[in-house]
Amino acid sequence: MTVIDHRHWARYLQLAVDERREVQGIGAQIDGLPLDDAYAIQDALVAEKMFAGDSLAGAKLGLTSKAKQEQMGVDEPAYGWVPASSVLGAHADVDVCELIHPRVEPEFVFLIGDDLSGADCTADQVLDATERVVGGIEVIDSRYEAFKFTLPDVIADNTSAARALIGDQGIAPGDADLTTVECTFSVDGEVKGTATGAALLGDPAECVAMLVRHLARKDRGLRAGWLVLAGAPLGAEPLGVGTVATASYSHFGDVVARGV
Numbered sequence: 001m002t003v004i005d006h007r008h009w010a011r012y013l014q015l016a017v018d019e020r021r022e023v024q025g026i027g028a029q030i031d032g033l034p035l036d037d038a039y040a041i042q043d044a045l046v047a048e049k050m051f052a053g054d055s056l057a058g059a060k061l062g063l064t065s066k067a068k069q070e071q072m073g074v075d076e077p078a079y080g081w082v083p084a085s086s087v088l089g090a091h092a093d094v095d096v097c098e099l100i101h102p103r104v105e106p107e108f109v110f111l112i113g114d115d116l117s118g119a120d121c122t123a124d125q126v127l128d129a130t131e132r133v134v135g136g137i138e139v140i141d142s143r144y145e146a147f148k149f150t151l152p153d154v155i156a157d158n159t160s161a162a163r164a165l166i167g168d169q170g171i172a173p174g175d176a177d178l179t180t181v182e183c184t185f186s187v188d189g190e191v192k193g194t195a196t197g198a199a200l201l202g203d204p205a206e207c208v209a210m211l212v213r214h215l216a217r218k219d220r221g222l223r224a225g226w227l228v229l230a231g232a233p234l235g236a237e238p239l240g241v242g243t244v245a246t247a248s249y250s251h252f253g254d255v256v257a258r259g260v
Contacts, residue, residue, distance in 0.1 A: 002030060004037045010044035013157055016143040022100050025144050025153045038152035039079075045158055046081050057084040057227055058112070059215070060138070062159035063151075064200045064207045064231025077207070078151060079214050080159035082229065090135075090168045090253075093260045094239060099141045099162055102239040104257050105232035106185045106247035107136035108178070108197055108204045109166055112228060117221025121212035123205035127173040129222075133204075134170030135183070135252030137245060138229055139163035140236060164229060169253035178204045182250040187237045189244075199233035207231050 009026050016023045026041070027033035050056070062078040088094070096102055113131030141162035142149055154160060179198040184191060197204045207230045208222075215221055222228060239245060243259040 004030060004033070004041075006037065006040040006044045009041045009156060010048055013041070013045055013143055014048050016100070020098070020100055022145045023143055025149055026156055027150050027153050033150070033152035033156065035152055035155065038155035041156035042080060042158050045156070046083075049083050049085075055084045056081055057087050057164075058082045058229070059211060059222060059226065060159060060161060060164075060229035061207050061211055061231045062140075062154065066199070076151065077201070077210065077231070078155045078159045079211055080155070080161055082161060082164055082227065086161060086163050087227075088163055088165045090165060091256045092165050093258050094139055094163055096239060096241055096259045099139070100143060101147055102139050102141045102162060102259070103147070103236035104137050104139055104187075104239045104245040105236040106183045106234055106249075106255075107138045107164070107232055108181070108183075108200060108230040109134045109136040110204075110208055110228040110230055111170070112222050112224055112226045114224050115221060116212055117216060119213055119216040121209045121216070123203055123209045126205045126208045126212070130173045130205075132170040133173055133178060133252070134167040135247055135249040135255045136167055136229065137165040137247050137255045137257045138232065139165070139239060139257065164227075165255050165257050166227060167249070167252050167255045171251050173205070176251050181252070183233055184248045185234050185237075186246045186248070187243060192237055193234040195233035197233065200231045204230040
């Protein structure tokens with residue numbers, strides 16, 4: 001059985017970020033990458049960032065809509081982390097020269113008010129622990145060649161995390177049925193799609209509960225004060241210099257990312 005050096009591959013991915021260049025997928029180089037090893041590489045990658053002086057702002061899910069799963073050719077969600085250095089405001093410029101091949105996608109964002117953990121976590125418990133739900137835009141930036149990857153590869157790469165724009169409006173979790181909150185995503189004035197929270201595997205709060213149950217496998221949980229990106233209800237679009245992406249939410253207001 002091949003022993004996978006998690007720290008080596010974490011440094012491999014971090015060097016790709018630092019040098020702003022795409023690299024070959026890990027699984028193709030070692031004849032397959034088990035999910036447990038992929039998450040271990042992700043942990044080592046995040047540890048590298050923390051050692052360099054960053055901190056955690058929260059956690060994230062990727063591939064929680066059928067649109068995203070079909071776009072990327074996978075069939076289950078992935079889980080990752082949000083570094084504090086990546087968090088931006090509701091209307092923000094994104095320096096695309098710092099990234100490799102950035103794309104943007106709308107996000108449902110949970111602002112966690114109370115610690116949350118447990119292998120049996122439910123959507124109702126997520127809502128009880130959530131202070132507010134707001135809109136967002138995530139800038140994803142896979143480090144892999146041609147933005148193509150397997151599920152284990154994207155997990156190792158911290159689910160392509162790059163930047164996260166967090167809305168300054170929102171609602172208390174009991175103020176509306178999150179499955180009916182509508183998002184319209186536009187790029188340079190052209191509507192790319194419209195979806196509701198139900199696109200996130202039926203319920204955004206259940207997506208967060210899935211994350212909590214996943215973290216419980218390693219005796220981890222969500223902390224009060226963290227944010228959680230619950231996933232994108234629509235597919236991602238390229239972000240270039242001059243591109244303006246707008247996510248308009250029925251209950252959360254607008255979030256706008258501009259490539260510079």
